[in-house]
Amino acid sequence: MPQFLHADAADFETAFTALLSAKREDSPDVDDAVAQIIADVRTRGDAAVIELTSKFDRFDLTSATLAFSTAEIDAEVAKVSREDRAALDLAADRIDAYHLRQIPPDESWQDDTGAMLGWRWSAVDAAGLYVPGGLASYPSSVLMNAIPARVAGVRRVAMCCPTPDGAVNPLVLAAARISGVETIYRIGGAQAIAALAYGTETIRPVDKITGPGNAYVAAAKRRVFGKVGIDMIAGPSEVLVIADETADADWIALDLLSQAEHDESAQSILITTSKAMGHAVSAAVDRYLKTLQRRAIAGASWRDFGAIIVVRDLEEAARLSDRIAPEHLELCVEDPDALSAQITHAGAIFIGSWTPEAVGDYVGGPNHVLPTARSARFSSGLSVLDFLKRTTLARMTPDSLGAIGPAAERLAISESLEAHGLSVRARLDKVNR
Amino acid sequence: MPQFLHADAADFETAFTALLSAKREDSPDVDDAVAQIIADVRTRGDAAVIELTSKFDRFDLTSATLAFSTAEIDAEVAKVSREDRAALDLAADRIDAYHLRQIPPDESWQDDTGAMLGWRWSAVDAAGLYVPGGLASYPSSVLMNAIPARVAGVRRVAMCCPTPDGAVNPLVLAAARISGVETIYRIGGAQAIAALAYGTETIRPVDKITGPGNAYVAAAKRRVFGKVGIDMIAGPSEVLVIADETADADWIALDLLSQAEHDESAQSILITTSKAMGHAVSAAVDRYLKTLQRRAIAGASWRDFGAIIVVRDLEEAARLSDRIAPEHLELCVEDPDALSAQITHAGAIFIGSWTPEAVGDYVGGPNHVLPTARSARFSSGLSVLDFLKRTTLARMTPDSLGAIGPAAERLAISESLEAHGLSVRARLDKVNR
Numbered sequence: 001m002p003q004f005l006h007a008d009a010a011d012f013e014t015a016f017t018a019l020l021s022a023k024r025e026d027s028p029d030v031d032d033a034v035a036q037i038i039a040d041v042r043t044r045g046d047a048a049v050i051e052l053t054s055k056f057d058r059f060d061l062t063s064a065t066l067a068f069s070t071a072e073i074d075a076e077v078a079k080v081s082r083e084d085r086a087a088l089d090l091a092a093d094r095i096d097a098y099h100l101r102q103i104p105p106d107e108s109w110q111d112d113t114g115a116m117l118g119w120r121w122s123a124v125d126a127a128g129l130y131v132p133g134g135l136a137s138y139p140s141s142v143l144m145n146a147i148p149a150r151v152a153g154v155r156r157v158a159m160c161c162p163t164p165d166g167a168v169n170p171l172v173l174a175a176a177r178i179s180g181v182e183t184i185y186r187i188g189g190a191q192a193i194a195a196l197a198y199g200t201e202t203i204r205p206v207d208k209i210t211g212p213g214n215a216y217v218a219a220a221k222r223r224v225f226g227k228v229g230i231d232m233i234a235g236p237s238e239v240l241v242i243a244d245e246t247a248d249a250d251w252i253a254l255d256l257l258s259q260a261e262h263d264e265s266a267q268s269i270l271i272t273t274s275k276a277m278g279h280a281v282s283a284a285v286d287r288y289l290k291t292l293q294r295r296a297i298a299g300a301s302w303r304d305f306g307a308i309i310v311v312r313d314l315e316e317a318a319r320l321s322d323r324i325a326p327e328h329l330e331l332c333v334e335d336p337d338a339l340s341a342q343i344t345h346a347g348a349i350f351i352g353s354w355t356p357e358a359v360g361d362y363v364g365g366p367n368h369v370l371p372t373a374r375s376a377r378f379s380s381g382l383s384v385l386d387f388l389k390r391t392t393l394a395r396m397t398p399d400s401l402g403a404i405g406p407a408a409e410r411l412a413i414s415e416s417l418e419a420h421g422l423s424v425r426a427r428l429d430k431v432n433r
Numbered sequence: 434m435p436q437f438l439h440a441d442a443a444d445f446e447t448a449f450t451a452l453l454s455a456k457r458e459d460s461p462d463v464d465d466a467v468a469q470i471i472a473d474v475r476t477r478g479d480a481a482v483i484e485l486t487s488k489f490d491r492f493d494l495t496s497a498t499l500a501f502s503t504a505e506i507d508a509e510v511a512k513v514s515r516e517d518r519a520a521l522d523l524a525a526d527r528i529d530a531y532h533l534r535q536i537p538p539d540e541s542w543q544d545d546t547g548a549m550l551g552w553r554w555s556a557v558d559a560a561g562l563y564v565p566g567g568l569a570s571y572p573s574s575v576l577m578n579a580i581p582a583r584v585a586g587v588r589r590v591a592m593c594c595p596t597p598d599g600a601v602n603p604l605v606l607a608a609a610r611i612s613g614v615e616t617i618y619r620i621g622g623a624q625a626i627a628a629l630a631y632g633t634e635t636i637r638p639v640d641k642i643t644g645p646g647n648a649y650v651a652a653a654k655r656r657v658f659g660k661v662g663i664d665m666i667a668g669p670s671e672v673l674v675i676a677d678e679t680a681d682a683d684w685i686a687l688d689l690l691s692q693a694e695h696d697e698s699a700q701s702i703l704i705t706t707s708k709a710m711g712h713a714v715s716a717a718v719d720r721y722l723k724t725l726q727r728r729a730i731a732g733a734s735w736r737d738f739g740a741i742i743v744v745r746d747l748e749e750a751a752r753l754s755d756r757i758a759p760e761h762l763e764l765c766v767e768d769p770d771a772l773s774a775q776i777t778h779a780g781a782i783f784i785g786s787w788t789p790e791a792v793g794d795y796v797g798g799p800n801h802v803l804p805t806a807r808s809a810r811f812s813s814g815l816s817v818l819d820f821l822k823r824t825t826l827a828r829m830t831p832d833s834l835g836a837i838g839p840a841a842e843r844l845a846i847s848e849s850l851e852a853h854g855l856s857v858r859a860r861l862d863k864v865n866r
Contacts, residue, residue: 393784418694
């Protein structure tokens with residue numbers, strides 16, 4: 001049974017704080033092992049990657065077979081049904097259209113001293129996408145990571161996806177092809193991250209690495225951060241549904257279970273103004289949990305981390321929601337737009353009962369790579385901006401330097417940076433001559 | 434003597450690659466020490482911060498004196514000369530005006546299925562700014578970090594600046610006041626980062642930490658990344674000047690030395706199409722190095738990491754520049770706009786000889802917190818965006834769900850996520866009924 005909390009109870013604040021700080025994930029300390037793997041890949045390149053793949057994935061590669069050949073990809077993609085292919089295409093088109101709107105404009109202007117100021121955006125040269133193997137090998141994640149990179153204008157997108165015991169997911173390869181991934185390496189773990197960051201004889205280094213992974217992958221990304229860019233370090237997924245008495249308890253139960261079925265560490269929370277709705281959803285979850293294929297996982301997540309919170313009004317719901325800063329927020333209330341306007345911290349908002357989170361996972365258009373574990377307080381979902389960087393521009397004229405140069409000289413002197421001051425002074429002397 | 438390379442020499446590629454990969458900084462492995470400090474601050478709060486400040490800064494604090502009082506700040510600010518204050522104000526106004534233009538618009542639109550899609554931006558609730566103590570305690574850095582946070586709409590900006598042996602820089606406090614910093618703690622090191630990330634009895638936690646620091650600060654920022662947002666991990670600073678035969682050798686020498694005087698690990702590189710210019714700049718640098726106050730530092734940087742590279746043409750200069758991906762790039766050539774258009778990877782470009790980098794350090798308007806150590810390949814200088822995050826929005830209608838829901842259901846089934854599929858199906862059944 002998940003927790004059932006009442007916001008007007010005396011011990012609510014204690015219980016809610018405990019819910020917020022619940023440690024949902026054992027983070028095994030794999031940092032030393034990962035440091036060794038990275039050092040090994042940097043020293044021995046392909047040989048290290050191949051050995052580690054043999055050891056961890058029980059799969060033997062050579063430098064020549066590290067990447068899938070075009071023929072191998074063709075063969076796998078041919079296994080994808082026409083219906084699945086059509087669904088992937090529809091998803092890719094919508095993700096593409098949404099992300100196209102994220103391309104930021106370059107700016108430049110003249111200020112009142114005559115100086116030109118501005119900035120321009122450019123794409124990273126190469127991006128590397130990590131896709132987990134096994135159960136969590138999701139084609140939708142390939143689209144969500146690769147399409148923003150392509151839309152940003154990244155010329156080379158590589159992908160690493162381990163194939164434990166040789167198992168390949170054809171849909172993953174199809175998604176990679178649809179989204180313009182150039183090369184797909186059948187390697188995983190910290191060794192894949194190291195190879196993408198530092199390169200090997202066969203694997204060209206990239207500038208930015210994105211995509212989810214296990215504790216080894218996360219630790220490796222943290223370690224190579226700075227050498228290359230990384231996206232976030234993702235934790236277990238979560239959903240918060242806010243519902244009033246007009247919502248459909250069955251729909252909400254399925255939405256909560258969509259999150260719970262991902263992972264035993266996932267978290268599904270319902271905040272509702274209606275105690276009756278809380279009980280109805282709880283009963284519906286229990287009913288679905290009898291038959292759901294992934295009921296062991298979903299049941300454990302719901303039991304250990306699920307919660308139903310009854311609040312006095314939607315203002316209170318919004319305040320609690322901002323403290324949770326949920327990755328996914330569903331608003332199943334009569335006036336969802338009004339409620340949405342009250343929310344500050346959330347990765348993605350699904351507005352109204354007709355917008356199940358699962359639509360956003362696949363075909364809505366917005367990215368499904370979103371900040372977890374309360375990090376929506378300070379970070380955003382994956383976007384085109386993750387694959388762009390900005391160069392600032394300034395062009396002074398003699399007049400503009402004459403206007404603002406003396407202040408620069410003064411500040412340089414106050415910071416005891418003499419050469420800074422002289423570099424301005426030498427020019428000012430020429431302006432004033 | 435710095436290296437003098439010729440791009441048409443047989444061994445150029447080897448020498449250039451060595452220059453690119455030169456390790457300019459001893460990164461002492463302080464990670465274990467930092468992990469202990471963070472754990473200590475998390476466990477013991479104020480008491481740990483106070484003890485560590487006694488130990489490292491030789492300065493005794495109590496919970497009541499962790500932050501400067503308003504009266505203390507008033508007293509320090511009163512020491513600032515009218516001229517310095519005016520220069521800070523001019524800088525602040527220009528930084529403010531530049532960063533105001535970075536505020537991104539919210540977007541929303543209706544797609545062809547009738548779904549509403551979009552996103553909106555919001556500021557983090559609280560930001561913490563780290564300012565080093567001692568020599569590198571720069572008031573300009575306070576402006577460059579705090580103003581973007583304020584422009585973004587961050588409601589609470591706190592600052593940590595250690596005061597070793599009680600030494601305070603009045604200009605730093607004045608800059609903090611000008612840029613709207615609310616609270617200034619006189620603490621530093623990993624203990625300051627831990628206190629900002631996790632909070633103590635006295636220090637309220639923040640959501641985002643920015644600002645430069647030593648190896649301890651950098652390691653601590655890397656460790657708290659995920660619990661809070663951080664900006665980049667900055668390395669030693671660098672400048673690349675591209676010059677043709679029309680440039681002024683003295684100006685360029687001073688620009689190179691402006692970088693070199695920061696730090697013995699700083700790097701100054703000149704790429705020029707004119708061998709004569711290369712020699713003239715080299716001679717001018719040597720001349721200034723005889724008298725410059727910081728000649729020991731600047732001389733070591735120039736000797737160990739400086740380089741003059743003679744190239745055949747500006748196209749070659751642009752190509753090499755993109756491989757360096759410099760933090761600061763000065764274009765001292767006859768047609769600097771044309772050359773600027775050929776550059777892809779740089780933190781900031783200073784266009785034309787009238788734009789010394791020192792102007793950008795203080796009063797240009799663009800931020801001086803920029804990506805170092807080749808990270809301009811994948812990252813940008815500090816901006817308003819660092820203090821904002823984006824919430825994606827989606828609102829389906831029965832019609833739009835009818836149009837795209839079946840594809841979502843199909844993909845959910847292909848990923849064996851049954852509840853995802855059912856959450857869509859339950860709604861589709863109602864649409865179709």
